[in-house]
Amino acid sequence: MNFCSACGQPVIFKIPEGDNRPRYVCDHCQTIHYQNPRAITLTLPIAPDGRILLCKRNIEPQKNYWTLPGGFMENDESTLQGALRETWEEARVKADTGELFAVISVPKWHQVHLFYRIQMPDFSFAATEESSEVKLFNETEIPWSSLAFKTVECALKHYLELPKAGFSVLNTSLSG
Amino acid sequence: MNFCSACGQPVIFKIPEGDNRPRYVCDHCQTIHYQNPRAITLTLPIAPDGRILLCKRNIEPQKNYWTLPGGFMENDESTLQGALRETWEEARVKADTGELFAVISVPKWHQVHLFYRIQMPDFSFAATEESSEVKLFNETEIPWSSLAFKTVECALKHYLELPKAGFSVLNTSLSG
Ligand SMILES: [Zn+2]
Ligand SMILES: [Zn+2]
Incomplete structure (x- = not known):
């Protein structure tokens, strides 16, 4: 400035x-x-067969790496609305509700990432301008070494531990 | 702009x-x-005897109304760090941890309010430049009609229902 x-x-x-x-x-x-920090709202979309939807980024940063759909929250929307809007824009997945399951601060980037778990109503999804590929993954297929962001890795790990631990909200801070 | x-x-x-x-x-x-929307981080401080700490605002907006301690999150801190910093600045309560228990969007104000439940280590607290009075309240004494913000009312109500319902995170959006 x-x-x-x-x-x-x-x-x-x-x-x-x-x-x-x-x-x-x-x-x-x-x-x-x-x-002030900016809020990034994301979803972890779950297909009817339990697989997880990931998007291959078609834009920088981290182009060609896999991510959960999400982006910067806009004025005039709630965190949930932001997460659902980004999920439609990036993966053509439509949902009207979701559960907040992770809030991860990244002080170095001046960001707070809020993740919602959503149930996909069916197997509808598609690649978009922002995602060159959109695909469903079993737990054993998740491309851990090709994930775009540490916060996405952290949220995915927390989600995979949830069935054993009961529902809880991860709230943590990452160094970068 | x-x-x-x-x-x-x-x-x-x-x-x-x-x-x-x-x-x-x-x-x-x-x-x-x-x-983009701004994050407000707040705490609900609980004294060793279970009473809740509130602050009477010494600044606009809503001067002389009661609130939970909190304020705008700064760059280079996590949501929890922001909440604890504001709690020290406004009420001279020191804590080093807390549990996120409410995330409330206010689209009309371009804000997201994140509330942490914290245990006060002792009965230390004090008025400050930002709070003309800092006081502990029993559940029956909470000044509902003199609360500064709707989000604070919403978070307090959720906290008071928690003992019956088990710990859960309120995540909602308010219209103004
Ligand atoms: Zn210019
Ligand atoms: Zn000027």
Whole structure:
């Protein structure tokens, strides 16, 4: 950030009065520009036969690696709505509900990832502009070494342990 | 948003190529300025005798109304760290762990509120610049009609139902 988005004048990076950490501040119009982590909402879609749906990313970062469908939450939607919207956009899977089962912070990336478990109503899914391939995997087929993100690995592992441990929400923080 | 924070030129509000919703876009340096919901992290502190700690807000909005301690999550911290930091800043309660028990979206405000249940190690707490009064309440004493935010009411109600229903995470969306 170099300029004030409100008035267009240069900003400076300093600790505002009454605060305890540096922010981008505009001395012209007095706006303090706070920067906060972003929420990524994702789903773990389960087919009627119990297999898990994964998407091969067709976009950077981590192009050609496998991921659970998800993306940045938008204003004017709930975390669940964001997760379901991204699942449609990336894998053409339609669901209208889901259960939050993992909340994983990634402080280094300024992100919080929220994962929902969803039941696919049928075997409908498709590749999209964002996913070059969309495929169902048995527990033993999951491509652990080709997963796009550590948070996805962490959420998948937690899901696979759930049947033994009863439903619980994983809440953790990853270093990067 | 009127100006590009990267180059200082005026932005326009339009649907970028390949996108499906309008964004603030800079045609000068091609930056797309995404706007996303913010995470608010809070705690429900429980004293050794089971009473619940609430803070009377000393700042707007909702000055003089009661709330659970919390505030905007910062970059470089996890949701739990954010919740514990705010609890220290607002009520001088120190804890080093907590359990996520409610995730409440407020699409209208572009916010997601994440609530942690924490056990206070002792009866230490204090008023601060942000809280004119900090006080412990029995279940029957909670000032329902003077709570600052609907999400706080919702989280408190869920907490009070937990002993009967077993531990579960409330995940919902509020209209405003
Ligand atoms: Zn300004
Ligand atoms: Zn620009």
